[in-house]
Amino acid sequence: MTSEQLAWKIRRHGIEMTHISGGGHIGSVLSVADIIAVLYTDVMKWKPDAPKWEGRDRFILSKGHAGAAIYAALAESGFFAIEELKTHYADGSRLSGHVSHHLPGVDFSTGSLGHGLSAGVGMAYAARKDRKNHKVYVVLGDGECNEGSVWEAALFANHFRLNNLVAVVDHNHMQSLDFTENTLEIEDFAAKWRAFGWNTIEVNGNSHDELKRAFLEAERSGLENHKPAVVIADTIKGYGIRFMENDILWHYRFPHDGWEYDMAVTKLHQCMPEGVRDPYTPDGILNPVRPTESDDIGNDHTFSFSWKPEYPEQMRRVEAGAGTRERVRLCR
Ligand SMILES: Cc1ncc(C[n+]2csc(CCOP(=O)(O)OP(=O)(O)O)c2C)c(N)n1
Ligand SMILES: [Mg+2]
Numbered sequence: 001m002t003s004e005q006l007a008w009k010i011r012r013h014g015i016e017m018t019h020i021s022g023g024g025h026i027g028s029v030l031s032v033a034d035i036i037a038v039l040y041t042d043v044m045k046w047k048p049d050a051p052k053w054e055g056r057d058r059f060i061l062s063k064g065h066a067g068a069a070i071y072a073a074l075a076e077s078g079f080f081a082i083e084e085l086k087t088h089y090a091d092g093s094r095l096s097g098h099v100s101h102h103l104p105g106v107d108f109s110t111g112s113l114g115h116g117l118s119a120g121v122g123m124a125y126a127a128r129k130d131r132k133n134h135k136v137y138v139v140l141g142d143g144e145c146n147e148g149s150v151w152e153a154a155l156f157a158n159h160f161r162l163n164n165l166v167a168v169v170d171h172n173h174m175q176s177l178d179f180t181e182n183t184l185e186i187e188d189f190a191a192k193w194r195a196f197g198w199n200t201i202e203v204n205g206n207s208h209d210e211l212k213r214a215f216l217e218a219e220r221s222g223l224e225n226h227k228p229a230v231v232i233a234d235t236i237k238g239y240g241i242r243f244m245e246n247d248i249l250w251h252y253r254f255p256h257d258g259w260e261y262d263m264a265v266t267k268l269h270q271c272m273p274e275g276v277r278d279p280y281t282p283d284g285i286l287n288p289v290r291p292t293e294s295d296d297i298g299n300d301h302t303f304s305f306s307w308k309p310e311y312p313e314q315m316r317r318v319e320a321g322a323g324t325r326e327r328v329r330l331c332r
């Protein structure tokens with residue numbers, strides 16, 4: 001499967017899983033889909049029939065609230081049956097809303113933000129001591145980087161020259177209620193990682209070509225100076241479904257019956273790569289329900305908009321930084 005095909009599948013499964021279960025974080029899933037797809041098709045070593053294979057690269061989705069994305073990638077890669085995805089969030093299911101290590105292919109449970117990089121650093125340090133060749137990949141959210149523990153782990157990784165560790169930050173400029181810059185300023189984000197001693201690579205995180213080049217560069221630079229690498233992946237929250245993009249509503253909201261589900265599926269079908277089959281609605285939705293004037297679409301749902309009198313000034317600062325880069329076309 002190509003990375004583009006897997007990314008589409010992650011998005012489609014993500015819509016279905018959050019729709020059926022009435023839970024999850026679809027904006028976060030859509031944001032990270034391309035990063036996970038590239039890692040699982042082009043970068044990491046793994047064996048679905050031997051999930052605990054010693055030589056496997058380790059993967060931690062530290063932004064564990066996007067569990068649906070890694071579940072979809074693992075099922076599509078053969079770690080467990082695709083049918084099981086439908087149990088997402090259900091009582092007794094292995095597919096809890098936040099990532100569970102009870103699933104084959106998952107090494108570390110996440111959901112409480114700020115812990116994944118520390119665990120990944122430990123795994124990389126152990127691999128170094130045991131003279132093993134595998135690598136460790138940790139995907140973090142940008143809001144997650146508010147957590148102090150992330151920066152303690154970053155110090156450690158540089159100090160011990162853990163060039164077998166790659167962190168990827170899904171830098172979508174948003175967290176749960178607002179833009180990151182309105183919540184707790186993190187810019188100049190790349191400069192911070194450089195100051196912590198990391199090889200710092202900035203890319204468009206929805207571009208598969210750029211992501212692939214970034215992982216090669218992480219490898220090359222690490223061999224040269226023995227430092228860990230961070231890929232700062234500039235993404236769009238909700239990417240791939242226009243009405244969800246950059247709208248904080250879709251951090252927590254799931255696609256409801258009616259226009260939300262119908263339009264999400266319809267939008268994805270407009271960009272379906274060749275060779276992919278939609279397991280849920282193979283022909284798309286025949287007569288999709290469309291939003292009407294009274295539906296809540298295209299409105300600003302940020303916390304600052306709702307509550308803060310100084311909103312316009314904050315917004316100007318955010319708009320200068322976020323979502324201004326050129327979009328990658330999903331349909332090639
Ligand atoms: C320690 C901790 N505090 C708060 C939360 C609640 N929470 C879930 S998602 C989220 C925002 C995360 O934003 P970001 O890391 O930018 O991820 P994104 O969804 O934007 O990819 C928060 C605060 C949590 N899961 N863990
Ligand atoms: Mg974010």
